[in-house]
Amino acid sequence: MFFCYIYRMKKKYTIKDIAELAGVSKGTVDRVIHKRGKVSEKAFADVSRILAEIDYKPNLIARNLKNNKIYTLCVLIPDYNLDQYWLSCKEGIKSVKQEYASFDIVIKTLLYHSKDVDSFLQKSNEVLDLKPDGVLMVPSFQKESDTIINLFANQNIVVSIFNNNITNDKIFNFVGQDLIKSGRIAAKLFDLILGEGKIAVLYIGANYKNATYFHEKEKGFRAYIKSTQTKISSTTLTFSTENLESEFLSFLKNNPDIKGLFVTNSKTYMVAELLEKHHIKNLKLIGYDLLDKNITHLKNNTIQFLIHQNAKHQIYLGLTNLIEHFMFSKTTPKNNLLPINIINSENLSSYTQKEISYS
């Protein structure tokens, strides 16, 4: 009955098996498992004992088949047509859609303008109208995100966030990186390749509301310098994208002792372009993210290292965590901190190649 003799393996116990063992019907077992009541104390005790004894695990395949529900998920992120950083999210969503093509899962993407609160609020309301089972969002605007997340929670929508974290106990799951560590890593890399010297920490195009996101990285950078006996020192600057060229060049002129540049976001290529244009050599440059333009400068050695935040993997994990939660009641860690990848010109391709020879 419970043994498959050909393979000499135990097959999993089913509700029917348990019913027989306990001398009751499968209906009663079901009521005990789901604590639906309407069960005598004796029956409850008997069945519970057996469940514990055999360490019963329900067949999730069967459960899911019965549930047979269409799950709707919404992705609420900054418009990837406006900032290349978010473009990889598009691929991440595509991967998930492909992987779960055979299941009844619908994913709707809503893009907001990452610097426009109104667009964020408008798209949030569209999400509410769609009445999804879950939402995966980037909480760009701290205060507004908090309000919206509470609204979602009130509608019994499960909310996960990624990229940057905010504190709200309604959040199901966060996927991202430890930004302080991220900054420390940059400092360590400068320490290793320079040994000593002054490094400029740069914010570019920093009219973002979530400046905390960048501050954390700088905090980590400084913390490393403070906690080790390194001969590295740092200074912090903010540039708008518009006046970058003139401001940056005059900064370099006034600070000839600068040995390295740490750009705290994906706009690293902008600095690289300036260095190349003005033939500035011997400045080490470390920045973020595998945008096409960054990759070009990494390959020709204007950029020494890129720290990979892997937005694609973040959104992928955020979505699959939600799906597995709905489909198989899988538990996931509340905080999902991803590895921080150090990329140089040589290991780059091992991160960017998609799929290798199916046949």
Added chain:
Amino acid sequence: MFFCYIYRMKKKYTIKDIAELAGVSKGTVDRVIHKRGKVSEKAFADVSRILAEIDYKPNLIARNLKNNKIYTLCVLIPDYNLDQYWLSCKEGIKSVKQEYASFDIVIKTLLYHSKDVDSFLQKSNEVLDLKPDGVLMVPSFQKESDTIINLFANQNIVVSIFNNNITNDKIFNFVGQDLIKSGRIAAKLFDLILGEGKIAVLYIGANYKNATYFHEKEKGFRAYIKSTQTKISSTTLTFSTENLESEFLSFLKNNPDIKGLFVTNSKTYMVAELLEKHHIKNLKLIGYDLLDKNITHLKNNTIQFLIHQNAKHQIYLGLTNLIEHFMFSKTTPKNNLLPINIINSENLSSYTQKEISYS
């Protein structure tokens, strides 16, 4: 019928739906889908047309429930009690077991002595006796592995390999890293942190049969030097673990111009220990794998970088690829080349932390 109006979403088409659309019974649709024959040309064409039209995707949950089979997998790897490198595989297997605890999957682990062909052959035969559905193995001995893989294939056992690759067209799936790239990465790192100087490439405990494994890395290392206008140069050495101390010290004495050491396997800590014991400073050390002992020396800066081969993730992927293949007929790339992670003392923790706060 096909629309769930509450959510205004299309539900997936079922075999029954297709049968109605084509004006045949679900049995006929089934025969068309599985190309079992016994279908008239007209019916075949009609059903095929509709299948293509609606892009039918079978419900894998239902398919799997019906199949309802216990899948047995064997893991055939070097004994992780004898070489710490393989220890992380134990955790990888554990993760997979936990993740698939609710499914009828049995995983049996067989450990062979990584330097003893006879033990490898004996364990291989034990695998054959177990008649598993699939095997995930490390093909330590090239010739013997090839033979065994053919034997497995003859018994209709699906074979995947990981860690190191061999050419055999019966292999279902390979998971590992590009070793040539791996060597290039080490060279690039020396290039960045040294700028110039001579580097010793070391094989330690190299009475392995699969020396190709290490040769590839050296090949990559040299290739980098050759392809760039770097001022780095290299020399290659082999040490046994027994005479390491005396041989290594005399090598250093005779070669005072050595600026860096590249250990091509996880025995990096042995070199680190010697450097510390004899107070040798100013030698940059790069090696492989996050063994406890390596980590200690990475943290106190005797080792500058470790390249992470992530055996745990390799075995995890190898196993899940097999399981998803059996359970959901999922296709996987034949070659699964994993990213090559560069680890220093600062991003280390982002790779080693397991799970973060479930509650």
Added chain:
DNA sequence: CTGAGGTATGTGTTCGAGCACATTTTTTGT
């Protein structure tokens, strides 16, 4: 002592795919 009203327990159907078996239709040979 009987039936209402509650609780406890059992039964039967559903989900979608897959496959064995039953039934119908077509083809073939005499």
Added chain:
DNA sequence: ACAAAAAATGTGCTCGAACACATACCTCAG
């Protein structure tokens, strides 16, 4: 033209969990 064989098609049950519904059991009031 008709039976027999072959091919095509249809039917119905199974997998395990979930849940609606049916039935059995018990208690207490009238």
